[in-house]
Amino acid sequence: MRWNSKSENILEEQEMMVKIRFFARFRELLGTDLITEAAAGTMFTSLIITVAKKNPEGYAAIFDENGVFHEYVILMKNGKRIDIADAVMTPVDDGDEIAIFPPVAGG
Amino acid sequence: MIAIQTDDVNIGDLVIAAKRRGTGAVVVFDGVVRDDDITEMELEAYEDFAIKELEKIAKNATEQFKLLHVDIIHRIGRLLIGENILIIIVAAGHREEAYAGSRFIIEAIKGSVPIWKKELTKDGGRWVPGEHKHGSGKPRSNRAMNTSIFLLPVISVIFHLG
Numbered sequence: 001m002r003w004n005s006k007s008e009n010i011l012e013e014q015e016m017m018v019k020i021r022f023f024a025r026f027r028e029l030l031g032t033d034l035i036t037e038a039a040a041g042t043m044f045t046s047l048i049i050t051v052a053k054k055n056p057e058g059y060a061a062i063f064d065e066n067g068v069f070h071e072y073v074i075l076m077k078n079g080k081r082i083d084i085a086d087a088v089m090t091p092v093d094d095g096d097e098i099a100i101f102p103p104v105a106g107g
Numbered sequence: 108m109i110a111i112q113t114d115d116v117n118i119g120d121l122v123i124a125a126k127r128r129g130t131g132a133v134v135v136f137d138g139v140v141r142d143d144d145i146t147e148m149e150l151e152a153y154e155d156f157a158i159k160e161l162e163k164i165a166k167n168a169t170e171q172f173k174l175l176h177v178d179i180i181h182r183i184g185r186l187l188i189g190e191n192i193l194i195i196i197v198a199a200g201h202r203e204e205a206y207a208g209s210r211f212i213i214e215a216i217k218g219s220v221p222i223w224k225k226e227l228t229k230d231g232g233r234w235v236p237g238e239h240k241h242g243s244g245k246p247r248s249n250r251a252m253n254t255s256i257f258l259l260p261v262i263s264v265i266f267h268l269g
Contacts, residue, residue, distance in 0.1 A: 023153055105234070106222025
């Protein structure tokens, strides 16, 4: 920790507010429009694991037994799709909107 | 008109409004709630993103098939058997472009627009699985050209003036 970086560290340690939106079956199991706190440096996948663990059925709908997103799950961050492989190392930022949903079925 | 809404639309009015100089054909796709031993259908959308996707699809179809006009109205909320779910109205100079443009739009919607359907039955309900099963993981085989097993597509040429 640098001597003159006290204010920076305070900022880094502040909780971020992230909006998580589940849809369709995931919404029924886990809710939607969840405003959740996340520590600076939290990664996309770890945040969703934490939230989804509140409902075992919801967790099982999204993650496999190894804590990896099921292949069919679609991930978005601020309107852009995120690959499952990249989500592990994708940080979330304050004010982000994350969307998690099953394959689309419109039309 | 590109919209996601609960209200129905007057298809006749849209057909009239779609015609403009150079129009030779107007194709109407009307996807309706089929009686599959259900009581109602409930639809939900990730509206902000779904609208952007519909606008992108309409733009791509217009450019690719030289369309003169495109309307896409996707309804959400609870719908009864026989009610309209999705109305696509396409105007073009000739029937070939109009048919192809309409088909392009419905297949693109099924592939990418975040909208979901739940069939409600007297015993509960079931989410309709998407035709495109791949998510953000490694894509599986492409099922893009499967015909819908969930809708009764009513496709009709309203006008063929070309």
